[in-house]
Each structure stands twice: as C-alpha cells, then as structure tokens.
Amino acid sequence: MSESSHLEVAAYALGVLDDGDVEAFERHLDACERCRQELKTMSELPGLLDGVKSSSERAN
Amino acid sequence: MWPVRRQLDSRFERLDPETGPDWDDRLIRELYNEFGGPLLRQVRQTTGNDLQWAEDVVQETLLRAWRNAAKLTWERGLLWAWLLTVSRRIVIDGRRRRGVRPREVEPPEADSIAVPDDADKTLAAIVVADALRGLSADHREVIEQTYLRDRTVNEAAAILGIPPGTVKSRLYYALRSLRGVLKERGVAS
Numbered sequence: 001m002s003e004s005s006h007l008e009v010a011a012y013a014l015g016v017l018d019d020g021d022v023e024a025f026e027r028h029l030d031a032c033e034r035c036r037q038e039l040k041t042m043s044e045l046p047g048l049l050d051g052v053k054s055s056s057e058r059a060n
Numbered sequence: 061m062w063p064v065r066r067q068l069d070s071r072f073e074r075l076d077p078e079t080g081p082d083w084d085d086r087l088i089r090e091l092y093n094e095f096g097g098p099l100l101r102q103v104r105q106t107t108g109n110d111l112q113w114a115e116d117v118v119q120e121t122l123l124r125a126w127r128n129a130a131k132l133t134w135e136r137g138l139l140w141a142w143l144l145t146v147s148r149r150i151v152i153d154g155r156r157r158r159g160v161r162p163r164e165v166e167p168p169e170a171d172s173i174a175v176p177d178d179a180d181k182t183l184a185a186i187v188v189a190d191a192l193r194g195l196s197a198d199h200r201e202v203i204e205q206t207y208l209r210d211r212t213v214n215e216a217a218a219i220l221g222i223p224p225g226t227v228k229s230r231l232y233y234a235l236r237s238l239r240g241v242l243k244e245r246g247v248a249s
C-alpha cells in the first residue's frame with residue numbers, strides 16, 4: 001500500500017473525505033493496524049475543533 | 061493479530077443471528093445502550109446543539125453500524141472512532157443538502173448545562189483556538205477550509221487551487237501537530 005493511503009486517515013477522522021474515497025479508505029483500514037491506531041488518537045480532535053467552531057459562530 | 065476481535069465479538073455474541081427474528085431489534089438496542097448517549101453528546105456539539113437534528117444523526121449513524129455488521133467486530137475504541145466519523149459525514153452532508161452554512165447556534169438552555177462543564181469547554185476552545193493560530197499557515201488553512209467550513213477534501217482543493225492529495229497530506233500533518241500541542245497543554249489525551 002502506498003504511503004499516501006495512510007495520510008487519508010486525518011481527512012477520514014474529520015469526516016471530510018469525499019464519498020468515493022471513504023470506501024477505499026475503509027478497506028485500507030481493515031488491513032492497516034497503523035491507521036487503526038492513528039484513527040483512535042485523532043478521533044477526539046474534531047470534537048475539540050467543534051468548540052472553536054461554535055464559539056466563532058456565536059461571535060459572528 | 062485478532063485477539064481483540066475475538067474479545068469484542070463476545071459483546072455481541074449473545075445476539076446470535078440464529079436465535080430469533082428479533083435479532084436486528086436487539087442489535088440496534090444494544091448499539092443504543094452502548095453508544096447512544098456519548099454519541100448524542102458529541103453530535104450535539106457538531107450540530108450546534110440542534111437536539112432534534114442530533115438525534116436523527118445518531119439514529120442514522122447507528123443504523124449504518126447495524127448495516128455494517130463487520131464493523132461491530134472492531135475493538136470498542138476503534139468502533140467508537142468509526143461511529144464518530146460516520147456521524148460527522150452525516151452532519152456535513154446534511155448541512156450541504158440544506159444549503160446551510162454553519163450558523164448562529166441557539167445558546168443551550170441554561171439548566172441543561174452544568175456551569176463547570178461549560179467553563180471547561182470554553183477554556184478548551186480558547187486553548188484549541190490558540191493552538192490553531194500556532195500552526196503553520198498551510199496547516200491552519202486546510203483545517204479551516206475543510207472541517208471548520210463543512211467542506212470535503214475535493215471542495216477545499218478546488219477552492220485552494222491545490223491537488224486533493226496535497227489537502228489530505230497537509231491535513232494529516234496538521235492534525236498530528238495540533239494533537240501534539242493540545243496534548244502538551246493537557247487538552248487532548
């Protein structure tokens with residue numbers, strides 16, 4: 001598997017990977033322990049970013 | 061490699077498909093019991109406290125989990141991470157379908173939020189905003205143009221005039237450094 005497949009884990013964790021890429025990445029995830037670990041460590045970041053988002057929305 | 065898978069299977073194994081026609085109902089109930097509450101709390105933040113919408117998103121997310129039975133064999137932490145990504149895609153799709161931009165949120169009802177929790181959240185938001193400002197301009201930009209604006213990688217790539225692969229790799233390094241900073245400051249685990 002190519003190095004660039006691993007890098008998609010961040011876009012996937014944020015939920016911003018395009019539909020066409022999601023399925024392929026999930027197949028990669030099934031086979032890649034490194035990405036499974038990385039997904040877990042990245043999975044709390046979107047929730048933290050939500051805090052920034054809603055506070056800036058309130059300020060607008 | 062799969063001892064965890066075996067262990068996790070046991071969580072759902074009493075839901076043996078052979079045991080009856082109401083297997084599906086029980087599986088869905090089990091998913092709600094296990095993940096419904098925490099997922100709703102997360103999704104409410106993403107939907108800007110729109111409770112009705114958040115409940116719909118949770119329901120759709122758990123339905124997708126039910127349809128993807130293979131995911132249920134993943135260990136809990138990974139399954140949780142998967143549920144979160146699914147719920148975010150649903151929210152982002154929903155916003156785009158309705159053509160709504162992230163909008164002003166209703167302030168949460170005063171009695172629904174404990175004050176210390178709210179204060180913690182505000183503090184965390186300040187730390188996160190500060191950490192974002194500390195990222196390189198390229199890294200900050202891809203986070204802003206994707207997640208913070210409900211855009212997919214391809215949409216952000218078109219706006220920024222860079223290849224989608226570049227957006228993906230910048231997002232990767234951006235999240236890694238963001239997480240490093242937040243961990244240092246005690247906001248991320």
Ligand SMILES: [Zn+2]
Nearest residue numbers: 006032034035
């Ligand atoms: Zn990988």
